[in-house]
Amino acid sequence: MRVVMRIVFDIGGSVLVPEDPDVEFIKAIAYELIKISEDHEVAVVVGGGKVARKYIKAAKTFTPNETFKDYIGIHITRANAMLLIAALGEKAYPFVIQDFRKAWEVIQLKKIPIMGGTHPGHTTDAVSALLAEYLQADLLVVVTNVDGVYDSDPRKNPNAKKLDRITPEQLVEIAMEAESKAGGSGVVDALAAKFIQRGRIRTYIVGKKDAYHLFDVVRGKHSGTVVEP
Numbered sequence: 001m002r003v004v005m006r007i008v009f010d011i012g013g014s015v016l017v018p019e020d021p022d023v024e025f026i027k028a029i030a031y032e033l034i035k036i037s038e039d040h041e042v043a044v045v046v047g048g049g050k051v052a053r054k055y056i057k058a059a060k061t062f063t064p065n066e067t068f069k070d071y072i073g074i075h076i077t078r079a080n081a082m083l084l085i086a087a088l089g090e091k092a093y094p095f096v097i098q099d100f101r102k103a104w105e106v107i108q109l110k111k112i113p114i115m116g117g118t119h120p121g122h123t124t125d126a127v128s129a130l131l132a133e134y135l136q137a138d139l140l141v142v143v144t145n146v147d148g149v150y151d152s153d154p155r156k157n158p159n160a161k162k163l164d165r166i167t168p169e170q171l172v173e174i175a176m177e178a179e180s181k182a183g184g185s186g187v188v189d190a191l192a193a194k195f196i197q198r199g200r201i202r203t204y205i206v207g208k209k210d211a212y213h214l215f216d217v218v219r220g221k222h223s224g225t226v227v228e229p
Contacts, residue, residue, distance in 0.1 A: 005138040006041040006107075007218055009033070010128030012144045013049025013080050015208050021083055025208070029143075030087035032214035033112060037091060040218070041107050043135060045115045045128035046084055052076035070120035077116030077124055085114050100134040107135070125192035133199035140196065140203040141217060146187050147207030148225035149174060165226045168197035196227060203227035 016026060036042055052073040059069045078096045085092045093106045097113040106113035118127050125142065132140040146154060147162070149171065154160040166174075175193040178186035187205055188196070196203055206224030210217055217224075 004039050005218070006135055007036065007043075007139045007141060008128055008132040008135065008137045009042065009044045009214070010125055010140065010142045011044060011046050011084070011211075012142075013047035013052060013077060013124070014145045015049070015143055015211065016046060016080055016084070017049055017051055018145075019050065025212070026083060026087045028212050029214065030084065030089075032212070033088065034091050035215050036218055037112055043103050043107060043113050043115070043131060043137075044081075044084065045124050045131060046077055046081040047124040048073045048076040048080060048117065051080075067120040070117075074117035074120070079116075081114045081116040088112060088114070100131055103131060104135060123189050123192060125189050126195060129192045129195035129199065129201065132201050133195060137201065139218060140201050141214070142188060142203060142205045143208065143211045143214075144187050144205065145208060147209065147223060149187050149205055149227075153178065163225055165228055168193070168200065168203075168227055168229055171203075171227050172197050200229035201227075202229060 016022060033042060055072050055076055056069045059072055081096045085094060091112055093111045093113050097103045097106060097115045098118060103113040103115060115127060117124055128140060149163050149166060150160040151163060152160045171188065172193040175186040175188055175190040179190050204217060204222060204224055204226055206217055206222045210222040210224055
């Protein structure tokens, strides 16, 4: 096998499990990942999404401990990761990977390592950016419920403009501005954006529609945003 690239995929939990598991999407993305892995080294990080947020909200009733609530979210991400492992079958390592060195070892076995959350205080966006940096990945693909990076929140501003190409520095600025607003959040959180900046990681940020065609996405054929160091 001639390896062209090493690629990390960051798949948002709200894309994989919007309310209930999106079985058809999981099947489709598993097929695409297997196809990509024929020519590339692939690693995947899966988020917790809306399900994790519901559990964390419920936990607030019982405890103010933020680290404890982070661990609840981490467990949800790993449950979502196991769904993808099941869909990938023999191509995936059969257990959720919990550290970067193990992910590297699994890649050497020609398997796809699937991760969820790792440490309290780190989102899965941050985990995926750190993993990409650790693996010296050629590409990070972020699959989210927004189809790219906008100059303002498209869910609140109908006139928001999508940015086709930005620098890591611009991504950090946009992410920090989004998080500075009450209840605000960006397509990628500020910590993840800073890791992307530090690692000078080429990143594609795409929506669910593009994710059905990940094989094309890694070849640059998508309607999302390119973060170009």
